[in-house]
Amino acid sequence: MVLHQDCTNRKDKLDILMRRIRVVVFLAGLVAASSLAAEEPLTVSAITAQTTVSTRNISLTGEIVARDTLTLSFLSGGRIASIEVREGDVVAAGDVLARTTSIQQEQALRAARAGVSTATADRDQAREDLRRQDALLERGATTRVARDSAADQSRVKDGVLAQALADLALAEKALEDTVILAPQSATVTARFVEPGQVIGAVQPVIELALGGAVDAVFDVPESLLTSTHAVATVRLAPLDIPQQEFFGTVREVSPLVDPATGTVAVKVQIDEKPAGVEYGDAVRGSTIESTARRIVLPYRAMSVSENGPAVWVIDPETMRVSLHQITVDRYETGIILVAGGLDEGALVVTAGAQLLYPDRLVRIHAETSQ
Known part of the structure; x- marks a missing residue:
């Protein structure tokens, strides 16, 4: 009985040992298969980096x-009575372009004209008095003082008339300033105010193209x-x-x-x-x-690192990849222009970059063109 039990125990132990050996061999096979799979080259597409003179269309x-414009305005403020033109109108020299209300200016002009009429009559009367005093003085019928007084009055009235004429000129000018006339043939390019609007002095009203x-x-x-x-x-x-x-x-x-x-x-x-x-x-x-010579790559070649834009570069001797930081000059439709960080002739991965990691073994399926 003892011998039989010992034989049974030995057999059980042997079975356990064999099972363990099979498990170890199986696990070793898995590890070996994983290693072989890890070393299996990843198929990618690549391009040879080349510098070229790039052009860009700026639009x-x-x-x-x-080219030559003239902005017209009223010299004094007021309310816009009418705007006679619209944008795009062609005007001739002397055409009326705009008006402001002119009631006050017209009243001032009438008062100035009345003042001139009164001053003219007073001057004429003073001159007539002076001529009469001169005639009387020649006959000895008046005094030198009376004659000199008449001469003084004549000069005063001349001054009053001169002032009245100046006031009339100012009133006429003020009335003229309520109208904007075209200085020459031109095209209206802008109107800045509308009828009824109250404007200030020299506020832009109309712009002309000369x-x-x-x-x-x-x-x-x-x-x-x-x-x-x-x-x-x-x-x-x-x-x-x-x-x-x-x-x-x-x-x-x-x-x-x-x-x-x-x-x-x-x-x-x-x-x-x-x-x-x-x-x-x-x-x-x-x-x-x-522009300056730049390396042009398809947009799909660009990857990214923690420091910014980058590309995967293949070492042609080992066929393993490394991530290279690049400086991008600018982006255009479908391409990127590289200003630095990449040497001419480098093999740059253009397809499959999303599956790469540093030192990954790859094989080139095809070299793509730019």
């Missing part, structure tokens, strides 16, 4: 304006002016008629930055205004700029 929207010369004005971001080369020629096209292209040259760049928008006003001279293009029309201005 902004502006407005057609008159002559036919026009410019296109653009509000250009300051950063764009500092980062681009000087541009001479600009391609223009009305937004309503984009196929009607014409050209202009940069005439003036404002030295001041608009603090509200952060933009700089740039005027583009248009030598020949196309038919159908009017003041105030919206126009698109475009120019192509050649």
Whole structure:
């Protein structure tokens, strides 16, 4: 019985040992398989980084304006009686553009004219008295004092008449100032007030475009002016008629930055205004700029690290990847332009980057083109 029990125990122990060996072998196989799987190269697409002279199309929207403008206003304040023109009207020299109420000025003019009439009559009477005193003095019928007094009165009346004439001139000028006349042939580009509105002295009322010369004005971001080369020629096209292209040259760049928008006003001279293009029309201005040589990569090549934009670069000898920090010059549709952090000729992963980690073994399925 003892021998039989010992044999049974040995057999059980042997079975347990064999099971443990099988488990160990199985686990070792799993570890080996995992190691082999980890070393299995990941298939990716890559591109060879190459520098090229990049270009970009700069396009902004502006407005057609008159090159020479004149803003008209009333010299004295008052209530607007009428505005005789609208935006876009063509006026000739001497045409009435606007009026203010002139009741006070007309009353002042009538009073001034009456004052001139009275002063003229008084002067004529004083001169007649002086002539009579001269005649009497020659006959000895009056005194020198009386004659000199008449002469003094004549001079006083002359002065009163001169003042009355000056007042009349001022009254006439005040009445004239209630009307704005066109100084020359022009086009109305803006009216700033409406009938019935009370305005102050020299408040803008109407703006005129003098002559036919026009410019296109653009509000250009300051950063764009500092980062681009000087541009001479600009391609223009009305937004309503984009196929009607014409050209202009940069005439003036404002030295001041608009603090509200952060933009700089740039005027583009248009030598020949196309038919159908009017003041105030919206126009698109475009120019192509050649920039410094940059490495151009497809947008899908870009990854990111804790420090910013990065790309995965393949070591051609080991076929393992590493994450390289890059400096992006700018982003364009479908591509990124790299300013630094990447050497020309480097193999950059363009597809499969989301599955990578440092030192990952890869194989290149295909090299993509830019």
